[in-house]
Amino acid sequence: MDKLGKFHFATESYLLDFQGKLPIPTIGNYLLHAASSHAGARGFGYSDMTEKQTAWVLSRLAIEMTSYPRSSGQVILYTWIDEVGKLFTGRCFELCNEEGKTLGFARSIWAAIDMNTRRPTLLDVERLSEYLLERACPIEKLGKIKPVENNTEGELFRVRYSDLDINGHLNSIKYMEHLLNMFDISLYREKQISRFEIAYQSEGRYGMELSLHMQEAISGKYDMAICNEGKAICRAAVTWK
């Protein structure tokens, strides 16, 4: 089995945002799909993990786009494992258009948890390392995001049915949606997101009233957080260009 996974997606018009661009959360869905299929085909996918009462958890993700997929085209997505540790594994992505031109890259960090205790569990380093691949992913590594929840009042939202994933927690893509909804539409018209980074810290649950926080750190760069009772359940950083 090839170390590099290659996937094709069609950018259907009904999936695009008001500017005809593929939105970050949908790109996030593609990344999850590719990650899941790549792992599944190599014997460490969702069902293999479930058999051992474990599950993959997305811990951190950064997406950098130089240009966005638009309608009536295919997106080619490459994914590979770039790092394997005892508790975390790193997975990279490259997005291309159908002519093979690079549109962006992404980096992600995954942990495995025990489904009963919800605590991190040791990875099968030897097995995963068979798929380690050295391939260029020329974007900044995942960094530390400054807390902003104490500087801003925050906007409230309650976790509802459609926010939940199969584990009954706030879906990792929905974190992105709620965060991106904080930006005014005028920003989307004038600029575009060059980097979106998110660090998941704990799980949002049904009925929780969460607060969304955002502060411009330097011009065009925003630090963000989603909090439950004042404690961050995720942090994010968004750069506009």
Next chain:
Amino acid sequence: MDKLGKFHFATESYLLDFQGKLPIPTIGNYLLHAASSHAGARGFGYSDMTEKQTAWVLSRLAIEMTSYPRSSGQVILYTWIDEVGKLFTGRCFELCNEEGKTLGFARSIWAAIDMNTRRPTLLDVERLSEYLLERACPIEKLGKIKPVENNTEGELFRVRYSDLDINGHLNSIKYMEHLLNMFDISLYREKQISRFEIAYQSEGRYGMELSLHMQEAISGKYDMAICNEGKAICRAAVTWK
């Protein structure tokens, strides 16, 4: 070209709801995908319409499910045109699991609008009629939904970035999500939606503060509406079993 379209979808675990079922809005996305691909392959898809400065608009949709797709399986989706009129065309769907067992059916009504005037435009009846197919779709036709907006106070939400489609309007799938979020999680635990029907009446736009209304008509059957300044922009009816 075959009159019947056949499509395959993989029910990825990250697309499922907290009960491991494929949620109605995601089924809705599959239907739109199938409709769009079926039309596109037969010369009356999104880009063919755009060339003539027209666009398809989903006017009404009903989905009836006897059982829901669950994880680690393929969904097979059939779609065909069952009615062609001057202003509206009817499209049916059948959803099956990978063994070919029927999971549900759906009916939809589509209109074409002129992209400049946003007014309905005449359909190419002769052309579309070439693809008319008689095939069983044994679910209730689309009916009239009782107004409920004057009987209930309604819950407010503002149309945000991630709610918008490529035309800058409230995405037809997002109408469903907002409506389905009105039901308490306990209802999802105890019952399942056997029929979801929606009638789109006008367009939600960015920044609009919309109100969500719901009233139980008879036991397990709810009439719903989304309103802008007291006027319904869509009505829906949901039956739980």
